Amino acid sequence: MSPSEQLTIDRNGASVPGVCGPAEVGEQAARSSLRAQVARLERELSAIVAEGFPHIGAVAWAPASSGPSMLGLEELELLRDRLAGRVQELRRRAQARAEHELRAHELLERMKLEPARYKFVRLPVTDLGQRGCGVWEVRPRFGLLGMLAGWWELKLSCGCPLPGGSRPVRDPAQRLLRPS
């Protein structure tokens, strides 16, 4: 949110005879307006974080407060400004991430069309905005033969490693120690 976008706060306020002074009423209205802006910014912040997860995280940006209290005008203004700055920073990161994913999609399309031009290029699926551990890779078909013959293909690896790790290698020494 740029300063021009922020709502103008009427510090003079309107006069309400018999209730309280005009300055007090004006300040109350200003606080109310600031709280509405804070609510809007908080919703936007949550939306960016939820949509951008796990690439965009909600990193805490303010020191822990001492506890809940009723904030004054200055405190609310400071909170609004900090929150607006944070939203702006997250928007930038979300935009950069979207551009990165777009470039990755374009690269994948090119790799599909002309695999020979992208020998051994690897493109993780996370760069495409997808979950998982898969990687797109241009590899030679039939190994060395394909490499020499210029047979290149695009392959997607099978995904995340198993939680138990790879198959244990048989240890000949262990086998010898085992009672028959």
Add this chain to the structure above:
Amino acid sequence: MSSLPPAPEPPGSAAGFRPAPGWCAREVEEELPGLRLLTAEAHVARRGPLTGGSPPDVHGRLRELSNRMRGATAVAVRREPVPAAYRVFFRHIGLDPDVERTPIEAAVLERMLRGGFLSGGLLQDVLLIALLDTGVPVWALDADSVEGPLGIRASAEGERLGRYHDAPPLPARRLVVADSSAPLAVLFGGLAPGHIPLAGTRRLALYAVQVAGVPELYVEEALWNCRSALELR
């Protein structure tokens, strides 16, 4: 923001259950419209201590909720209407919900870190289940230590949290849940020593904090859940 999910249906005799509205200091009410305190009294009929192990039905419910909450839920919970309303309110009272998490987000994060909702004793489990079911946090005080109706106000200069000699001092203007004579809990925070229900406590003063954007039905449901779970024989 998405629309509200279908409101929870009050089971059984919940239809006739009406929690008592607490009071709210005028300055707080004017400054934070929509803030309300709802209270209910519960008589513990379950056997065994309140801080002891939970019965199988409570354990089963926790297990079921553990299975329901997954990683995707943990991320998306901040956008759901009720948790989002508490996040906004946290900002309004000067708390950063990414540092001092809202109760529902704290519970879901714990679930992710520990791999499930671990039992913390009967009372804690019942309060947790109500929170997970509705998104509304509920706290319990020892009803015998409460004088008069509960409400929300700002603390005065030199006040202490609780009535007892070891009560910690409170800074001025801190938002607290108080009875007619003393602050008994910090709003969305810890309870005063000496007012926390003990293993043998049988009468509880339950309270829930409603903020702007949270339908009253959800708050009633949270209190009803706790009361009915504790009063079950």
